[in-house]
Amino acid sequence: MKNLSRLLLVAVLLFGMSATNAQDKNNPWAFGIGVNAVDPYPVGEDMPQGDYFDEFFNVDDHWNILPFVSTVSLSRYLSDGFIFSATGSLNRISKFGSIADPITGRETTNRVDNLTYFAIDGRVSYSFMELINSKTFEPYLGVGGGYTWLDDIGAGTLNGSLGFRYWLSEKVGVDVQSTYKHSFEDYLPKHFQHAVGVTFKFGGTDTDGDGIYDNEDACPEEAGLEIFNGCPDSDGDGIQDSKDDCPNEAGLAEFNGCPDTDGDGVMDKDDKCPTVAGLKSLMGCPDADGDGVADGDDNCPNEAGPAANNGCPWPDTDGDGVLDKDDKCPNEAGLVELDGCPQIKPSAEVVKSLNTYARDILFDTGKATFKTETDKVLQAMVTIFKEYPKAEFSIDGHTDSTGSKATNQRLSERRANAVRDYLIANGISADRLTATGYGEDKPIADNRTRAGREENRRVEVNLKN
Known part of the structure; x- marks a missing residue:
């Protein structure tokens, strides 16, 4: 029987570890610490034990609790809601069921000599979190096996667990569980082990190898930078590619990552003169005489003139300040307000x-x-x-x-x-x-x-x- 117990433990552990090849990209690992309580009373045995679930919550009379961290667990999330957990726990057994007082006949706690309790257990559990469509409450059922030592005597157990986790955040939760441990040896009593603790999620898959887990990577299949949540910046201009209108050319944030080589405020792709600083109104081309005609189109680039005259000034034959094209009296000096004609006073x-x-x-x-x-x-x-x-x-x-x-x-x-x-x-x-x-x-x-x-x-x- 002792060899059977040990073989069962090894089989459960091997099953769990081999099944962990299937990975959940959302933090597949979890580490937990907590406090456990051992209760050998409500397991369907005669005195000093009792019927199944009898006085199940009688903490004072039946539960054995150490007042410090006494449970450590490591879990690996499997596919489709399945989780494998390996747990180590320590306790002291001083309450072992109830006995009848020989005088009064009343039942009292059966006290024993602080027996050392140590257990290593493996468990595969199923999470109902997706089934109930909850983001914080995670009930689960689990089966597994382990090996428990009471003082120097050990035996294998077959375990069944019921519990829940309540996630305070994406990575931190409270874990409450109760496990029935069925012993395969007469010298190790069947018993319940309850535990409450804190669970921390960690780890994950990094498909693109950029050091950012897929569940936190906005671009999980493209290697990127942490400042951009794992998305790339191919041209290194500080603007991630998905927001960069010119992802292969280093540019400026004000132009959504596109360059402005001549620094005239017109990005190269819209600049007709990308290597010479110019004016926005002329699509980046210069206008030396400031007449609104780009130098490349100006027949008189150093002398202001209208576009209608190809950038050259109109003549003013009579010198009255009214160009010939607008002067109704082009050969006679006049007034601007009279369209170039002299003022005529009444006789x-x-x-x-x-x-x-x-x-x-x-x-x-x-x-x-x-x-x-x-x-x-x-x-x-x-x-x-x-x-x-x-x-x-x-x-x-x-x-x-x-x-x-x-x-x-x-x-x-x-x-x-x-x-x-x-x-x-x-x-x-x-x-x-x-x-x-x-x-x-x-x-x-x-x-x-x-x-x-x-x-x-x-x-x-x-x-x-």
Whole structure:
């Protein structure tokens, strides 16, 4: 029987180690430490043991626990939810079931002499984590065998386990399990061994050999760099290939890894002059004269000129600052605002005509409002003003001597401004017009006569130099 026990242990260990060739890429190894408790009571034997699962959780009376780390395990994840584990555990047995008090008949804990307990076990378990679709809770069932020594006597066991792991993070979890150990020798009692501990995952597969495990490698089949989670940077410019628009040419981050040889801010692939610094607006080509025409297309590269003239300047024959192509009077110096033509001032006859109209402007008595029939007169004046768009005029208001001088002054100013406002409202630039009131100070006739006073009540238009 002793040889059978040992053969069983070897067979279980060999099965587990040979099955570990199938690898899980997500941290196939796990290391665990914890505390174990040995309970020989609830295993279906007579006194000092008891029925199966009787008082299963009676920690005080039946469980033997060492108050320090007493279990160490190493696990290898197999395929399809299977895990192989090798565990070593140590304990002291001082409680061995229950006995009846010969006097009272009451059951009390059966105390024994601190027997040394040591076990080495192998187990294949199945994880239900994927089956229940959980990312943190992992229940499992396991079967296996081992060899247990009680003091100096050892025997093989066939083991069945039930437990769960709760993963606090991707690599760290709490492991709680209970194992029934069935002995093949009479001198080693059947018993339960419970354990609780911490499990740490580690290891993995590195397909591309870049030192980063596949489960943490964003590019598991291409050797890469740790800073890029295992993805490559072929041109060594600090930008991983998947984000590099030019993965085989070292470039700049601002251009997604593409180069700018001449440093003009235009990447080479978009630069028509990649070896000569130029302007972005000209696709990287230079413009020495700053006329907006690239030097390669400029017939006058050192003299600014328009693209329509191939980069050469237009002539200005009359030197008035208006190019011949825009000059309506190319052989006569003029004004820019008159498209190169000289300013034409209205003649004295025209000014006289304006004043003839101005004399016909009629105001309401003592007011600066126009009488209805005056509108035609004012419109005729507007027409003349528009014929001379650059000429400047003064609008002068005058009164007779009737009334106070202050009243007449105010009235003349209001009437002169009324005419100016009308002209402005009808399209004449305000910059061309000024309005001045002279009151009764500049009569042109005798204020003592009715006819003279009528002549003195007037508006005059004068051409400004």
